[in-house]
Amino acid sequence: xxxxxxxxxxxxxxxxxxxxxxxxxxxxxxxxxxNIGDEIDLVPPSNIGDWNLVQSTNVKDGTLHVxxxxxxxxxxxSDQPDxxxxxxxxxxxxxxxxxxxxxxxxxxxxCTNFNGLGGHGLYEVQLTDQDxxxxxxxxxxxxxxxxxxxxxxxxxxxxxxxxxxxxTTPGHRYxxxxxxxxxxxx
Amino acid sequence: xxxxxxxxxIAVLFVYVIVLAGFCSxxxxxxxxxxxxxxGDIFQLTVPQSLVxxxxxxxxxxxxxxxxxxxxxxxxxxxxKSDSPDGKAREFDGINYVANPxxxxxxxxxxxxxxxxxxxxxxQNIISGNEAVSGIAYKIRFAQQTSASDLGFSSGxxxxxxxxxxxxxxx
Numbered sequence: 001x002x003x004x005x006x007x008x009x010x011x012x013x014x015x016x017x018x019x020x021x022x023x024x025x026x027x028x029x030x031x032x033x034x035n036i037g038d039e040i041d042l043v044p045p046s047n048i049g050d051w052n053l054v055q056s057t058n059v060k061d062g063t064l065h066v067x068x069x070x071x072x073x074x075x076x077x078s079d080q081p082d083x084x085x086x087x088x089x090x091x092x093x094x095x096x097x098x099x100x101x102x103x104x105x106x107x108x109x110x111c112t113n114f115n116g117l118g119g120h121g122l123y124e125v126q127l128t129d130q131d132x133x134x135x136x137x138x139x140x141x142x143x144x145x146x147x148x149x150x151x152x153x154x155x156x157x158x159x160x161x162x163x164x165x166x167x168t169t170p171g172h173r174y175x176x177x178x179x180x181x182x183x184x185x186x
Numbered sequence: 187x188x189x190x191x192x193x194x195x196i197a198v199l200f201v202y203v204i205v206l207a208g209f210c211s212x213x214x215x216x217x218x219x220x221x222x223x224x225x226g227d228i229f230q231l232t233v234p235q236s237l238v239x240x241x242x243x244x245x246x247x248x249x250x251x252x253x254x255x256x257x258x259x260x261x262x263x264x265x266x267k268s269d270s271p272d273g274k275a276r277e278f279d280g281i282n283y284v285a286n287p288x289x290x291x292x293x294x295x296x297x298x299x300x301x302x303x304x305x306x307x308x309x310q311n312i313i314s315g316n317e318a319v320s321g322i323a324y325k326i327r328f329a330q331q332t333s334a335s336d337l338g339f340s341s342g343x344x345x346x347x348x349x350x351x352x353x354x355x356x357x
Contacts, residue, residue, distance in 0.1 A: 044216030051222025055258070062218065085220070107220070153220060158320065165318035166224035166259045173221050181215040 041067040042074070042182035045151045053103075053164075053174070055157050064111070064149040064180055071185040073137030074149070076109050076125050079177040083107050083127030085155070087167055088175030097172065101165045105156045107176055112150040114140045127178065137185030153178075227355045230256040231264065232321075237328065243338070246331040252323040253298075253313070257355060261316050264324075264353035265309035266296055273305030275330070277339070278346035288339075292331040294347055298324055309352065 045062025066072065080086060085107060087100030110124040111134050121139025125132045135149065157164050167173060232254040241247040255264065270276060273293030277284045293304045296312065303310050313324050328349075339345075 038212060040212065040214050042214040042216055044218045047219040047221075049219075049221050051220065052225040053222050054225060055228055060220075085222070088221070155222075157224065164224055164258060166227065168259065173223050175219070175221045178218045178220060179215055180218070181213060183213040 036069065038070040038184045039068070040070075040072050040182045040184050042180060043146075044178075044180045045153075048153065051155070051174075053155060053157055058155045058157065060153045061112075062151045062153065064151050065146050066149060066182055067145050067147070068182070068184070069143055071138040071142045072135075072144075073133065073139075073183055073185045074111070074135040075131035075181045075183070076127070076134040077129055077131045077179050077181075078107065078127040079129065079179070080127070081129045083129075083176075085174035085176045087169075087172055089169075089172045091171055096175070100172070101167055101174070103155065103157070103164050103174055105158065105164075107178070108154040108156075109134065109178060110152040110154065111135050112152050114149050115144075115147050116150075127176075131181060134180070137183075224258060228256070228258040229262060229354050230254075231351055231353050232256075233326075233351055241330050241332050241336075243332050243336055244334045246329055248327055248329045250325055250327050253326045253351060254321050254323050255313070255315070255319050255353065256321050257315065257319050259355045260318060261314060262319075262353060262355045263314035263357045264312050264351055265357070266303065266305070266312045266349060266351050267307055267309045268294065268305040269307065269348040269350070270305070271307045273307075273347070275345035275347040277343050279343050283346070284343065288337075290330065290336050290345055291333045294349070295329040295331075296349065297327045297329065302329075305347075305349065312351070313353075 043065040045064055048060050048062070051058065051060060064074070066074065083106030084102050084104065086102040087097040088095065089097060107127050108124055109127060111122040112118065114122065114135065121136035123132075123134055123136070125134055141147070234251050237249055237251055239247065239249045253264065255262070270289075270293075272289075274289040274291070275294060276289045277287035293306070296303050296305055298313050301312060303312060312326070
């Protein structure tokens with residue numbers, strides 16, 4: 001018997017794929033979307049130094065400036081729990097004087113006008129160390145730029161009795177820090 | 187002829203969402219520092235306008251009154267004197283001291299607590315304080331010793347003495 005083997009011929013056929021510019025196009029897109037974030041900026045009234053307090057109602061005026069991109073409000077608080085000015089020194093051992101003198105009536109802060117206009121949403125606040133509404137949120141224009149708000153600081157010294165001593169130690173005086181906080185009112 | 191394959195590229199859409207950040211601030215805070223002091227010293231005294239009492243002969247009689255002090259600073263003090271050089275009440279006709287008046291034999295005493303003073307026409311310290319006070323009433327006691335030789339008046343005259351209190355800060 002004669003064996004014959006067929007030889008299988010394997011042919012590898014390679015296909016080449018080519019891209020022809022003339023026949024296809026490619027288009028991609030990038031979509032960019034965004035928005036302006038709500039912003040509020042607040043400039044507090046200038047510091048008050050050497051306030052000469054008499055046995056009466058003492059008043060000092062200042063201006064708060066507000067810039068906002070949306071409805072806004074302003075709170076106010078002091079660094080003293082009872083809102084009362086206390087004896088202070090910025091000597092080497094400076095700061096509030098432990099056991100020192102203090103005014104017995106709290107400081108009051110009032111927003112008297114917004115952009116020269118009085119009316120709703122403007123309050124008088126007896127200070128504490130907790131935020132209280134000075135300008136109600138949404139009470140006035142939502143988008144404003146450096147708008148002035150009239151601020152009145154009022155310190156009463158008892159006219160009937162007298163509990164408030166004059167500080168005589170050199171370099172000491174009555175002191176309080178008032179913090180204004182503006183916020184976006186969503 | 188060589189075969190070429192065509193492939194269609196599917197357009198791919200990429201979406202980027204870009205948030206514009208950098209100056210977003212939902213709140214803003216700022217401080218105002220306030221400093222000052224009480225100006226001017228305030229000191230006030232308040233006493234009853236007059237004190238009328240009937241002293242019993244041969245005894246020591248006393249009366250009390252409130253001396254009110256208001257001071258916005260310290261230290262403060264109060265002094266007292268009489269219009270009589272020797273502190274003895276003198277005969278008074280209702281308008282004036284009479285000429286050559288009859289006087290009580292003993293001077294009037296004024297005291298606050300343990301501070302007992304025999305009056306004369308020079309100021310003497312009676313009360314002092316080291317804190318601001320507001321309308322605080324200090325109990326002042328007057329004591330008048332009389333003897334059997336101190337006689338009463340039937341003519342409408344009285345014994346009179348004017349007591350002056352004065353005070354101040356760092357006085």
